[in-house]
Amino acid sequence: MSDKPPVGTWSDLFADGGEMGALMRATDWSRTRLGPVENWPGSLKTMLGVVLGSRFPMMIWWGPELLQLYNDAYRPILRHKHPASLAQPGAQCWAEVWDEAGPLVQSVREGHPATWMEDWQLFISSGDMAEETYFTSSYSAIPGDDGSVAGVLNTVQETTVKVQSERQIRMLHDLARRAADARSEREACQIAVDVLAANALDLPFVLVYGMDQSALSATLIAAHGWKEIDGQPVSARVPIDDQSAARDWPFAAIMRSGQELIVDDLRTRFGPMPSGRWNAPTEQAIVFPLYRTGHAAPSAFFVAGISPHRKLDERYRAFFLATADQVASAMVKARALEEEKQRAEALAEIDRAKTTFFSNVSHEFRTPLTLILGTVEDALARRQPLNGQELDVVQRNGIRLLRLVNSLLDFTRIEAGRLPLSFVPTDLSRLTSELASAFDSLVERADMRLIIGCPPLPEPVYVDQEQWEKIVLNLVSNAFKFTLKGEIEVSLHWHGTYAELRIRDTGVGIPAHELPHIFDRFHRVESSQGRSFEGSGLGLAMVQDLVNLHGGTVRAVSVEGEGTTFFVAVPAGTAHLPAERIVQAPVAATRSAKASAFVLDAAQWSPSTDRNDTSAIPASSHVIDSRPEQQPALAAGRILLADDNGDMREYLLRLLRPYWEVEAVGDGQAALESALNHPPDLILSDIMMPVMDGFALLRALRAQSSTSTIPVILLSARAGEEAILEGLDYGADDYLAKPFTAPELIARVRTHLTMAATRNALNAELVRANQELEAFSHSVAHDLRSPLSSINGFTQILLMQQGQTLDAEARELLEQVLLAAKGMRQTIDDLLTLAHIGRAELRRDPVDLSDLAQKAISVLQRLQPERQIRIKLTPGLTTRGDPGLLRTALDNLIGNAWKYSSKRAQPMIEFGATRANGEVAYYVRDNGAGFDMKYAHKLFAAFQRLHSEKEFPGTGIGLATVHRIVSRHGGRIWADATEGKGATFYFTLP
Template identity: 50%
Template sequence: MKKPASAAPSERLESVREVLMGGGEVGALLRGMDWAATSLGPVDSWPQSLRSALSICLGSGFPIGIYWGADLVLFYNDGYIPIAGGKHPWALGRPGEEVWPEIWDGLRRSFARVMETGAATYEEDSLLLMHRHGYTEECYFNFTLSPIRGEGGRVEGVFNAVLETTYRVINARRTQVLRELAERTAVARTAREACLLTASSLGAAPLDVPFCALYLVDEKEGGARLTASSGFAPGGPSLPSVLSLEVGAPSPWPLAEVRLSGRVEQVSGLSERLGFAPPGGPWPEPSNSALVVPFLVGTGELASGFLVMGLSPRRALDEEYRQFAERAAAHVSRVMSVAAAFEEERQRAEALAELDRAKTAFFSNVSHEFRTPLTLMLGPIEDALAATEPALHGAELERVHRNGLRLLKLVNTLLDFSRIEAGRIEASFAPTDLAALTRELASTFRSAVERAGLRLRVDCEPLAQPVYVDRDMWEKIVLNLLSNALKFTFAGEISVTLRGGDSRVELTVRDTGTGIPPEELPRIFERFHRVQDARSRTHEGSGIGLALVRELVALHGGTVRVESHVGEGTAFFLSLPTGSAHLPSDRLGVSRTRVSTASGAEAYMEEALRWGRGSATESEPVRASVHPTAGARIVLADDNADMREYVARLLGAFWRVEAVADGQAALDAVLREPPELVLTDVMMPRLDGFGLLRALKADARTRMVPVILLSARAGEEAQVDGLGAGADDYLVKPFSARELLARVGARLEIARMRAGLNAELERKVRERTAQLQESNRELESFSYSVSHDLRAPLRHILGFAELLAKRTRGTLDDKSQHYVDVIAEAARKGGQLVDDLLAFSRLGRAELKRATVDLARLVDEVRADLAPEAEGRDIHWRVMALPPVQADASLLRMALKNLLSNALKYTRPRAEALIEISAEASPEEVRVHVRDNGVGFEMKYADKLFGVFQRLHAAAQFEGTGIGLANVRRIIARHGGHVWAEGAVDQGACFHFSLPHARVGASPHE
């Protein structure tokens, strides 16, 4: 191409500036190059197509390269610099083949096709092994090669838009490796298994892990043992089977140093260190660096093992590569932790199993031994009760007999469980008329059900064939279910239905009781599990009745399930297979060798009948009393009827006792007529003893009533819990009558003495309060009168000072004029102070007129009033959604005006002031927040802010009387709310206050 005549230097410079305009760093470099010395010639000779392409290139923030002419001379922009890497800026203006010799063989055909045919190409995540940072690097790119046509339509260059995807591609690959590693090692149950699986997973990823080795610390040997490896064979000087963990000991890998520091360490120069070139994975170059990563298991300070991981020779070690190694080691550490926990759990499970076996044997032995003394007790009692002439204390003997039967039932239940767990349960399955047996068992409960005001419906149709059951077990199943139904049913009915089918028979026990919450249903058959806070006729029970039902049904080859809806009732469904093929053949029709634990329906009935007793009684003294506190009223709460009657009879000899069956009834009785003492059991339905105690201590009317807790929980910890909750005394069952009477009498005497002291103290407090109120009224009247009388002279001073200033303006010297201004300003401040004092005085006397106030509208009105103070300033108001409140609108307006004026004043030093008003509502109140970005304050002065005449800044900095925030506190306090502040020096302040909710449906002037 013929070059045009040379232009003047200034013209050439102007041409270069026009063609290579902008472009940042690269643009400046291009403008400084001597293009006349290149094959492209001077800039002013370049064709318009090249100029246009360069304009697009330099003006774009996207990485773009332009290859121009036969030599494909390279131009690019600032976005392309990271792609050029270490070849920048040398690559500018050089032929593409010279810039990229390492990849040109692969690109040559693509460039030739574009230049010859004008067809664009596009590559996605294309691998290019580039040498741009001093080594051959594994790189990936999305790029397009598009033709640039000259003025004649011929392709003159190539437009290369390129995006490096190296990090995305490699990170995705490494993430997949880690994901597969996590999946494979998840099944490991030992540290060794975890290491073997990790080596296998990392060995399948040679692009990132050319080789690896995993060592585990062997505490016994005092070293680290090679557990797994990949990439090259173990053994020899490079991967010894055991490495010392002593610092300074000869070792190819610095395991001792890494163990002490707990940090990842890079090892370089592997060829010289190991004496051979380690493999580089699929790359021809050897791996010359590795990382040693510790396995940190649990909370141990020292590593439990190490991952030695070779690094790719074609990827430099960066933070992502380091994190990849750390995450791989973390997977191993996690599995090791799980393995350690698994082993610990296995040992714990073995210990618990042994403990469970010992517990089962203990319960079995103890339950069996309990039966003998119980039999010896119950026999004579029954004989005494059957005597023709009732004994003098027949009622007491009946009580002893009932509770002896209850204890026997509990002992038998424990014995059944111990036998089931030990596999020693003795069953005797015999063909039985199950319908008749079930009708008989259900009918025994009729009197207890009807006494409780309920209906019992029994529908047991005759079955086509006898059913094989153990009669004693079936008795326990049916009676437990009926007892459970009666316990939780207060209205409606209990139904028992038995139906037979081809191969199964089903028993349904349904009630219309309180129901079971859905979240409790999965645990209802767990032993010792009890539904918390469930309403029931009594809180007594072992919590194993339903668990025993499930075990006994399972022994029959059957199943049991439950359906329930809170407030509607519960239904238990038992399904037993017919025939005998499912039962152990050696237990069919055999006689028992062990004593039966069936206690019959009597024990269940006696207990259920007690639930139907009235819940409240007023006991009368049984004999005259001379106790110092005789006649004092006591509220007694216990859900066990026998215990309630026994204690009420003991206390009734000296005091008036109201006995109730649960904590809620006790609370109602106390609030109706506060007693001198409350005696309460801990475990009760509806409201337990601790709940009753909390309710009494939370109410000012009952806070001083002494409370004694009765509980079967013995031991120092139980007593500490009771006394720590606020109880005055704690009595453990069983207790003697003498101890009970002594404890109650002592507490009543202490309460009587305390009441006398409190009465005297209250009298003195009332007298002192009256004196203070009178002094306060006199002080308010004085301040009001003085403030009111000061207003007239201050107004005269201000008026005459302003008149003097107006008349003498321009005639007085500067000093005299200053004096006049000071007088006027002092009078204004004095007047403001008097007005604030009058307002402060009125706040304590003014009638509070509550109404529903639109808080958002009130804030807008106050902002409008303060507009003159904000004039000429850059103030950003941020007003959030504000709910209505119950308040005196005029007083609340004054409080808001003080707070917002305060925010305007203390943000004055800020170029941009930010004032935010927000609120949050709770069921009890609305909290309002006024936040600013002003000068703030130290939190140690937060309480001082709301005092009268209290100021944290000099008057020369911020004017004010020191009364505004005191007014705010007084206004909010009169509304029943409170006000507080938070802040930090030079970080702004936030003032908070609370107000009652606006009542739904309240009129604006209510």
């Protein structure tokens, strides 16, 4: 009887195998390495039945060659390998991953336990690429009929979609989170690229291009993964045109379509591409347009490399789209924040400009108001009419007020577009010459030269004559204000299509960083060394607006310290002007009254003016009150007056000179030089002045010992509590806001002169008393030292000569006398040192504190060589101060630590530095007796002791001396201690 089963029995083996069963039924197994089915081992047939009947991906590797048998569920894992993979050896089928899979299979065949890999990354050949895939897989042994391992069962689940999706979602989440911190579009792009760079598996490279304002090109904003090719960087700027699209990114085509575009020919466009993380060059890229809200055209382009290990399927496309949308959203949010910040900054700048403007215009109004009101009040007080000179002052300042008001109204009308203009054909040369010549005598009196070169032009120029006057007069007066020597040139040039006015000066010039802002509203070049600090900050802004209304342009070139030239170009003809504003009838050019107002105003800026000579003014014109019997007694003294306005100087001189000696100067620098050369008894100073303002003058005065105590009264147009407190914080003794009354000014000057005289008398008395005290202290020290020396000397002689004959008690008493004499002498020396510290002139030299500390310790070690003490010194601690006084301070602090650590078995002293409240604090630390912190307030008072004389001898003056030295240096000293565990003394030296 044959052992072979019926043929039909083996055909049932593949009956439930689906498509794989059909394939296996149709296979002539005799032609395969497995041989005829009827010869297969029973264990293989049994396991194959299980595999084919399962819906879970399974494959059998059988025999030494690991021949493959698998079910329908396993087929997608094989990609294009199926059906050739059936009965194929595993090493041949999976050649691209066998270096990873083979050792695991062999391990199971050798009898080792089954394996388990979760989300195992494998690059499987799929068509023409090595596809990035992930599997959760297990290899387990299949026993043969004889019980040995005959094959390996591979159960597997592909997790590629899960792994890639989780990776991409994580990246998009990180991008949204981090991009929320971006404050500008550029920063948002850089953050986005940094986040995307962490996912090189999906994005081999990323580029973000921003559209230029011209819309003619795009500039690279951020990049990762492709910085250069063959040493050449990636395109930094890409033209938006079809000609360059074939050799660069096709941004023009994307702008037309408004859709993303796949770029397949990267190698053709750019040459060899970067290999990236897997050493496989990227051959494709996808480019997305990025839009801002409310804009039809893209504002940027997002370029992403397509992985060479992934197919660009719908899932991969959706990922690119989500990433591009996220980058666009980050840019939009960042731009919104940036615009909000810019709006806030613009509002803050407007607010600052407004505050500055009101401060300036307040000064401009209050100064003439002071002169007008003060002159009138003076006349009313003396019951007499205004004299000619006073009428001139009132008229000049009234005109100045009128001009200021008109300027403000004009500026407001310009801003609102309501300035009435009439453009008439004008002989511009004649008009300009007439206006400039109004400054001729003023410039000549200032020892300068005015050059006017305005030749006739070939045709009339259409201008509004009134506004042209403002343009010329503002620029010429501005040139005079900032030119202290040399010349001013006014010239007119014809350039065929336009006329150009040039106003050149040899003045102080404009700093390069200020030049872009000189035409801004309310902007003033604060550091300019001009004739005056006066001005509203509207002049040049108004010039620019008026020139623009003429269809022209204005610009300036300047070299600081050499001069400035303004160029005003006005087009010829009428095509650039509104037709309804043109008046064809020619109007003769004549000088208006405005020129006189500008010249009168500029005349106030000259410090050398005849109006300052008030010696001929009768004293009766300066009576403060109409009742002489109520006149207060005025303290004698010399006053230094600083103000850049000529009329204000004249007015103050008329008020003050009948009672005091007064010197008047035009700026803070001149006041400082005068005060240093000949210190006055009081300084009366304006705040807003050229060269050096009142605050800078105050700082300079307080920094010099010869002028530090001079009383200073500030005059300012800035009123209110905040302005007063600011002035007082700068060190002023008093603050007087304009406009002020004559009696108020006289009263304050009298009060401060009286107080200064009293203070000076007290200081002189104090100096005399200190000198007497110093002489007394030296005399007493000498008188005390002499008997102490005798006591000390005779006691030592007695001990040396008679010591052997005296009993122990007598010798001990004599030794106590010596010790007491020594202590008394130390007390006298310490008291003299303490007294000297307050009188000695403080030096500010470089001091090596570490070196001083080492010297103090060396002295103590020589005196007590038997003491073993651990020393910790931080080297290189330096400061600036008085070397002698700081040596005394460290001698006392280290001596203190040496003394109070004497009873420790292992004493320690440390000198170092730390930081306390933002400043360097030096410290001396010991592990000695310490003290109770509730007594810390007594530490630095003279003769205060926290330990008994018997326990730790001393004078009780050392720490008081240290405190005085540190205080004289402007520092502070404090201590921290624990009783029985040591103390740390800290001190600062600003």
